[in-house]
Amino acid sequence: MTRSAKILICGGIALAAFGMLYGLHYAVFIEHQTLDRMGGALADGFVHTAQRRMPEARAAIDAYGWTKYNYVRQVDVHSHWIGLAMLMIVTGAAFERVGFSERWRRWIALALLSGSILFPFGVIVQTATHGGTFASGLAVAGSALVTVALAACAIGFLRQSS
């Protein structure tokens, strides 16, 4: 097995295990409570409306918005880490068919690995900073790395076929 394939397969298995551990931790300790809070905040918003306590109603709806913002990103992080890990493993298994030199393949593998770590990490940082530029930048840079690496793989597969 080439070094580039090792980077992808080893990194992919480790990332999948990490993504699952993260998901398990989230499901056991955070998810149920978050869902409870989210549903509770929305219901409170309309109960306060029924009581014509509009400032409290608005605060509850805003709280629902923020809780959902976090929830969506936490679930996305879990699914993207595992999804990208699986993509790395399958690409790694076929990496000898990418029609570039091993040196280039190593760069592509490193780009795919670092992008797969950075992109969901940037998304999770967004939950702490609520849309901060640094967090969004991390996510954008990570997804750009993955996209470029994947495009290179597609070109490499085509080169090999031809």
Add this chain to the structure above:
Amino acid sequence: MATPATSRDAALGFAPMSASRLLVFGGIALVLGGMLFGDIFAVFVLHQNGGRTGETLLAAAHAAAAQDPESVRNAFTSIGSLLEDRGTKVDAHVHMTDAGYLALLLALVQPYVALPPQRKRRLAQFLVTGGVLLPLGIFLIHYVGLAYSPLRVIGWASVLADSAGALLIVALLGELWGFVRWLRGERTEADKIATEENSWSRRALLGGGTVLVLLGFLYGSWYAAFDLYPHEAQETRILHSLANSAADRDDVGISRAVNQYGGLAAARAVSIAAHSHIIEFGVLAMLLSFVQPYILLSERWKRRWVIILLAGSLTLPIFVLGELKFGLVAGGIADFGGLLVIVALAGMLAGVLRYSGSGDAGIVQGVR
């Protein structure tokens, strides 16, 4: 074309009860089961559930307008139940399909897992068992609820799902340990995968799969950049408008806000479904490219299944996106796309079954 040599090589790594065979069978069956469940869910549950959620939100807003907090609470309890019903079914579909992908992936890397055969088999059993129990547990969450549970928010079905998730993690960590041993130079009985075959089917699945994944990524990036934040802001804005209309007893405003909320929920759902399905189908196509040597069918039939699979993989996400504009017609075509993928998968699974049967009887040979 599957030559006698490649088939013989593949047979070496496809011994009866081997980890590879268990993972390939289990993997395709899990993906097939997950997709079948997803198609049934899309046809019989998804739209009906969305409609009922909208009606209940409308009832909640009218109760708020009538200054009846008790009815508001009841309506939101119903909405919670409807969302849980929908969410657990989506999760069951996603987790079963993904566990299948993981099984197929691990079948690929078996030659690089330096563990004794019986331990590899045990890990494969853990993975397939976890892959079945995890979606089952998730599916049951809505029906079992907190019945007989000693915990405040976690029911027995969640415990089943979490335990199955832990089983998957154990299997994955075991495979990782075997891979680390392989990297350290340890070798056990070879579990050979026939990677040298370079048939049209294999190339089409590998190339087509990569292009599908790339398209999915590009669409996902577009959605994250231009739609995600506006959608989130729009949701809060609509809810504020709904609350204000309810406070003003403005029935027209209430109906308008509820309709907008339904439209937004649909727009988000189809965007996310298109993004995730095209990527998952791409990964599936790439994975199936490795299974081709284990499919005992003529090359013509192998090509047919590949074309049907790729056509379905492209049809479903494109027409899911079209649902917003063309309604149920596009939804029906999307479901048909899903059915194409299911049929192609069943065809390939039949080929793998033929291969195993022939291999066990000692008559594996090239099929032209």
